[in-house]
Amino acid sequence: LPSHPPSAARANLQQLHLYYQPIISLKTGRVTGFEALVRWTHPTRGAVSPAEFIPIAEKTGLIIPLGEWVLLEACRQLSIWKQEFPTLGALNISVNLSGIQLTIPDLPQRIADILRAHNLSGENIKLEITESILMENASKATELLAELKQQQIQLCIDDFGTGYSSLSYLHRLPIDTLKIDRSFINHMESDSKNADIVKSIVNLAHSLGLNVVAEGVENREQLIMLKALDCEDGQGYLFSRPKSAADITEVMKTWS
Numbered sequence: 001l002p003s004h005p006p007s008a009a010r011a012n013l014q015q016l017h018l019y020y021q022p023i024i025s026l027k028t029g030r031v032t033g034f035e036a037l038v039r040w041t042h043p044t045r046g047a048v049s050p051a052e053f054i055p056i057a058e059k060t061g062l063i064i065p066l067g068e069w070v071l072l073e074a075c076r077q078l079s080i081w082k083q084e085f086p087t088l089g090a091l092n093i094s095v096n097l098s099g100i101q102l103t104i105p106d107l108p109q110r111i112a113d114i115l116r117a118h119n120l121s122g123e124n125i126k127l128e129i130t131e132s133i134l135m136e137n138a139s140k141a142t143e144l145l146a147e148l149k150q151q152q153i154q155l156c157i158d159d160f161g162t163g164y165s166s167l168s169y170l171h172r173l174p175i176d177t178l179k180i181d182r183s184f185i186n187h188m189e190s191d192s193k194n195a196d197i198v199k200s201i202v203n204l205a206h207s208l209g210l211n212v213v214a215e216g217v218e219n220r221e222q223l224i225m226l227k228a229l230d231c232e233d234g235q236g237y238l239f240s241r242p243k244s245a246a247d248i249t250e251v252m253k254t255w256s
């Protein structure tokens with residue numbers, strides 16, 4: 001992916017696929033949606049982590065076609081699931097956006113086109129933007145997020161707690177959700193500092209009218225603490241690892 005010319009890059013998009021990790025309502029125990037996570041299987045090197053190839057794709061500009069493919073593929077899959085499982089209701093798909101994608105001039109229009117082509121509406125997708133990227137570009141992002149919000153697209157600040165949010169921007173940006181970085185959920189049951197940070201983030205979110213997803217929930221002790229804090233949603237290995245679309249489809253058959 002990194003050092004090849006654009007024609008090779010197109011071929012390499014065929015080596016990408018998406019995994020989906022369920023996001024669970026801690027109140028009802030039901031799945032509210034999925035986070036789409038890109039996977040790259042290199043013909044000789046095997047699985048390459050997005051933590052490795054996304055930064056390279058950002059440097060080379062390939063993040064633009066890659067990011068567009070992720071949005072398309074996630075919407076294509078969601079529209080299939082909605083047809084196959086009409087009783088499952090308002091499932092949404094969370095898609096990670098890179099900072100570079102925020103600079104695409106017609107991003108809101110491109111997303112609108114993808115949604116329309118798949119018979120989806122804005123509420124069906126949630127865009128995840130990391131706290132640090134958002135705050136680095138806060139003044140520019142304000143207008144973009146407002147345009148996305150006009151389409152009823154849901155907006156989530158990812159890896160929350162690892163950047164330096166300006167409270168005035170947090171208040172001003174049309175965000176729906178804070179996703180607490182998994183480093184704070186990690187060991188919250190044994191480390192009271194982590195537990196205090198999680199509690200503060202949940203309280204901050206609620207006072208701003210935002211809902212909260214706890215990322216990286218791995219055990220029951222964490223789940224019990226998060227429920228006691230009134231955290232809305234959870235995501236993590238306790239509930240499910242990220243899975244292929246085929247595996248998620250199998251699980252969905254047991255729900256309906």
Ligand code: G
Binds near residue numbers: 242
């Ligand atoms: O799924 P995994 O834990 O390996 O992901 C590692 C990192 O890659 C995470 O920070 C995740 O947000 C990021 N990532 C996964 N899929 C995408 C994607 O489609 N676009 C972007 N920009 N980042 C992604």
Ligand code: G
Binds near residue numbers: 021236
């Ligand atoms: O940065 P972002 O929040 O998008 O990263 C999501 C990543 O977190 C995914 O790559 C996923 O594989 C990983 N992840 C999801 N749940 C857990 C978990 O319970 N524990 C750990 N260690 N990683 C997780």
Ligand code: MN
Binds near residue numbers: 035096128158
């Ligand atoms: Mn994410």
Ligand code: NA
Binds near residue numbers: 158160
């Ligand atoms: Na995160």
